[in-house]
Amino acid sequence: MIGRLLDGIPELVDPARPIASAFDLGLVRGDGIFESLLVRHGGVRGLSAHLSRLAGSAEILGMEAPHRSAWASLAAACADGWPPEVEGVLKLVMTRGLEGLPGPPTCLATLAPVAQETLRQRREGVGIRLLSLGIDSDERARSPWLLGGAKSLSYAVSMA
Secondary structure, three states: OEEEEEOOEEEEEOOOOOOOOOOEHHHHOOOEEEEEEEEEOOEEOOHHHHHHHHHHHHHHOOOOOOOHHHHHHHHHHHHOOOOOOOOEEEEEEEEOOEOOOOOOOEEEEEEEEOOHHHHHHHHHOOOOOOOOOOOOOOHHHHOHHHOOOOOEOOOHHHHO
C-alpha cells in the first residue's frame, strides 16, 4: 500500500506508479524525515506520539510539515482494509521536495508486512553493541547542524 499527501489531502497510489522525482532532495541528499509505525489488528499503534515526533523532526530540520490531521488521515487510509492477522510497518516520509524548484514537500506513506527478519529477531532476540559516536555527549546541544533528536533520512551513520 502506498499513499501520499497532495495539498494536505491523502491519496492512495498504485504501487506500480512512481510518486517521487529523481530530483527529490530526499533521494539526492537524504534531506527529509520519517517515522515507522506498527499496524496491528487493524489499528495504527502510537499514532499521536509518532506524529508529535515527526513534527519535532520537521522543526529541527526547518521544514514546514503538513498538519498532523493530514498525516493521521493518510495513515488511516493506508491502514483501512489491511488484513488484521498481518502485522504491518507503516512508514511516513517527508522530504524537502524538488531540488532547486519551489513547491511543497514530498509526503508519502508505505505499508508493508513486518519483515521476516524482524519477526525472527523478536522470537530469538538480538545482540547489541554500544559504540562511541565520536563526539562529546553534549556536542549535539552546541551543534544544531548535527540534527540531534531528528529522525532524518540520513541514517548511514546509525546503520554502520
